[in-house]
Amino acid sequence: MIRIHCPFCGPRDHSEFSYGGDGSITYPALDAPMEDWHDAVFLRENICGVQTETWQHTQGCRMWLSIDRDTMTHEIHKVRPCHPGVKTLLRTEQ
Amino acid sequence: MTRFSAWNVFWNGMTGQKGWDRQWRDATPKAHYDVVVIGGGLHGLATAYYLAKNHGIHNVAVLEKGWIGGGNAGRNTTIVRSNYAQPGNREFYEHSLKLWENLSHELNYNVMFSQRSHIALLHSPGAVDGAARNYNTMRRTGAPDAEIWGLPQLKATVPHLNYSADARFPIMGAAVQKRAGTARHDAVVWGYARAADQRGVDVIQNCEVTGITREAGRITTIQTSRGPIMAGKVALSVAGNTSRLWGMAGLGRLPIESHKLQAFVSEPLKPLLDQVVVFGMGGAHFYISQSDKGGMVFGGDLDWYKSYAQRGNLPIVQDVAEAAMSVLPCLGRVKLLRHWAGVVDMSMDGSHFLCKTPLDNLYLNAGWNYGGFKASPAAGWYLADLVANDRPDEKIRNFDLKRFERGLQIDERGAGPDPKLHG
Ligand SMILES: Cc1cc2nc3c(=O)[nH]c(=O)nc-3n(C[C@H](O)[C@H](O)[C@H](O)COP(=O)(O)OP(=O)(O)OC[C@H]3O[C@@H](n4cnc5c(N)ncnc54)[C@H](O)[C@@H]3O)c2cc1C
Ligand SMILES: [Zn+2]
Numbered sequence: 001m002i003r004i005h006c007p008f009c010g011p012r013d014h015s016e017f018s019y020g021g022d023g024s025i026t027y028p029a030l031d032a033p034m035e036d037w038h039d040a041v042f043l044r045e046n047i048c049g050v051q052t053e054t055w056q057h058t059q060g061c062r063m064w065l066s067i068d069r070d071t072m073t074h075e076i077h078k079v080r081p082c083h084p085g086v087k088t089l090l091r092t093e094q
Numbered sequence: 095m096t097r098f099s100a101w102n103v104f105w106n107g108m109t110g111q112k113g114w115d116r117q118w119r120d121a122t123p124k125a126h127y128d129v130v131v132i133g134g135g136l137h138g139l140a141t142a143y144y145l146a147k148n149h150g151i152h153n154v155a156v157l158e159k160g161w162i163g164g165g166n167a168g169r170n171t172t173i174v175r176s177n178y179a180q181p182g183n184r185e186f187y188e189h190s191l192k193l194w195e196n197l198s199h200e201l202n203y204n205v206m207f208s209q210r211s212h213i214a215l216l217h218s219p220g221a222v223d224g225a226a227r228n229y230n231t232m233r234r235t236g237a238p239d240a241e242i243w244g245l246p247q248l249k250a251t252v253p254h255l256n257y258s259a260d261a262r263f264p265i266m267g268a269a270v271q272k273r274a275g276t277a278r279h280d281a282v283v284w285g286y287a288r289a290a291d292q293r294g295v296d297v298i299q300n301c302e303v304t305g306i307t308r309e310a311g312r313i314t315t316i317q318t319s320r321g322p323i324m325a326g327k328v329a330l331s332v333a334g335n336t337s338r339l340w341g342m343a344g345l346g347r348l349p350i351e352s353h354k355l356q357a358f359v360s361e362p363l364k365p366l367l368d369q370v371v372v373f374g375m376g377g378a379h380f381y382i383s384q385s386d387k388g389g390m391v392f393g394g395d396l397d398w399y400k401s402y403a404q405r406g407n408l409p410i411v412q413d414v415a416e417a418a419m420s421v422l423p424c425l426g427r428v429k430l431l432r433h434w435a436g437v438v439d440m441s442m443d444g445s446h447f448l449c450k451t452p453l454d455n456l457y458l459n460a461g462w463n464y465g466g467f468k469a470s471p472a473a474g475w476y477l478a479d480l481v482a483n484d485r486p487d488e489k490i491r492n493f494d495l496k497r498f499e500r501g502l503q504i505d506e507r508g509a510g511p512d513p514k515l516h517g
Contacts, residue, residue: 001407001408001409002407013409014399014409015409018398019398019399019400019514021400021512021514022351022400034499035499038498038499039347041442041498041511042349042442042498042511043346043347043348043349044337044347044348044349044350044351045337045347046337046347046348046350046351046352046400048337048338048352048402051400053399053400055399071352071400071401071402071403072401072402072403073403074401074403
């Protein structure tokens with residue numbers, strides 16, 4: 001079982017999360033050429049090693065997280081909220 | 095090499111099994127081959143065999159980093175069927191099934207192909223309608239053994255399923271392909287290796303490809319853990335490792351992700367299930383059959399996240415156990431014997447690639463996920479044809495890397511361009 005340190009809820013089993021996929025993809029502008037859209041939707045680096053990906057803490061805070069994970073060893077190197085403003089926002093509202 | 099025959103088996107039985115030869119040579123790599131096939135799985139071995147048999151190309155090497163069949167060829171749940179409805183897939187898998195039907199004979203090796211029926215359970219009126227549509231399409235286009243069964247026929251044939259009214263997933267009927275079944279995966283590997291070797295192919299184990307040398311748009315030399323090998327043409331058949339080899343050839347990104355798929359086998363039981371039974375409903379996915387040794391062989395979904403690790407994890411054990419209990423509650427006290435995983439190429443539409451590549455003499459066989467075992471004979475057949483004749487056969491024309499650019503997805507599941515959703 002992989003353990004993911006959710007920045008909002010603390011360490012949790014990965015079965016509480018949904019895998020979102022390769023987080024390194026940036027989608028082009030809506031009116032970008034077809035080739036750019038093709039590449040973003042269909043082509044993948046498919047790294048064997050550390051890749052950035054998205055996970056959603058579906059059984060917890062429901063936040064989307066950006067995670068650096070080794071696709072061979074499953075070691076998790078870094079976890080951060082996908083929306084950088086969320087943490088600050090939460091802090092100032094408390 | 096001895097041909098297997100009833101007389102042979104009898105004679106060796108009487109004389110202490112001392113009269114058997116090696117099944118294939120332990121070949122040492124030569125400096126040059128007309129065709130180098132990378133990957134000693136079933137697809138690679140079948141490709142080499144058909145290159146020699148169908149096209150008379152005998153100066154062929156199959157390079158395998160470990161032992162042949164140690165990858166997905168030896169890790170799958172051995173289901174063979176052709177109940178695909180998408181144009182392209184349909185004709186391709188049906189051709190494969192026809193090859194399976196004669197394979198033991200063709201290879202002079204008992205691959206234990208057992209056409210015991212593939213029974214896909216249906217749990218809603220929508221599922222029945224969907225299956226009827228697909229199976230009618232199959233019947234009209236060359237697979238006459240496709241049937242839709244109601245409950246009485248299903249109950250009479252597979253009595254142990256959970257038919258109770260308060261079942262978590264009440265069963266309404268089943269979609270059945272009668273010529274489908276299972277085969278002994280190791281035997282298929284050994285059969286193809288032996289038959290290819292017999293036609294001059296060098297099957298080279300413990301030979302890892304570590305680099306690919308190019309000159310202009312062509313591959314010239316394959317670097318291996320056993321030295322450099324020059325190649326006229328190169329065929330890539332490395333299942334879950336395609337992106338890594340693609341990178342070695344200096345090529346860019348592919349519409350492929352590596353995901354892992356787990357399988358399970360129980361302690362041996364007396365005969366319990368004489369068919370392949372498949373169950374899929376919402377997030378649950380489960381397939382099971384009983385091996386000839388009595389073990390219940392089963393599996394479920396991939397791990398939902400990308401992985402190159404050839405090992406299992408516990409959430410899937412729980413998923414699969416839950417699915418097993420909802421369909422076959424009689425398995426509740428059966429002990430699990432072993433559990434393992436294989437790394438497969440999940441493509442963006444769940445279908446495979448059998449095509450030419452940006453390099454003149456490199457040919458690609460990749461993108462297989464849940465369905466690559468049944469495809470082995472046809473994958474080898476068509477890849478050999480592509481390598482030998484340098485043009486795709488009509489049947490594989492759409493299995494190219496550019497199909498997404500043309501707006502074509504061969505999407506059996508209707509899951510769209512997300513590898514983790516295909517199955
Ligand atoms: C758990 C599981 C269950 C499955 N169930 C079914 C099923 O019921 N029915 C079905 O039809 N399909 C099934 N499949 C899919 C099927 O097994 C695969 O799609 C198919 O086996 C892939 O083709 P292959 O046999 O050639 O691959 P493999 O056997 O994986 O062959 C690829 C080979 O390439 C070698 N290789 C990799 N890199 C290198 C290198 N650098 N140098 C040299 N060699 C290299 C590997 O060692 C490996 O032996 C299942 C797969 C899994 C994992
Ligand atoms: Zn959380």
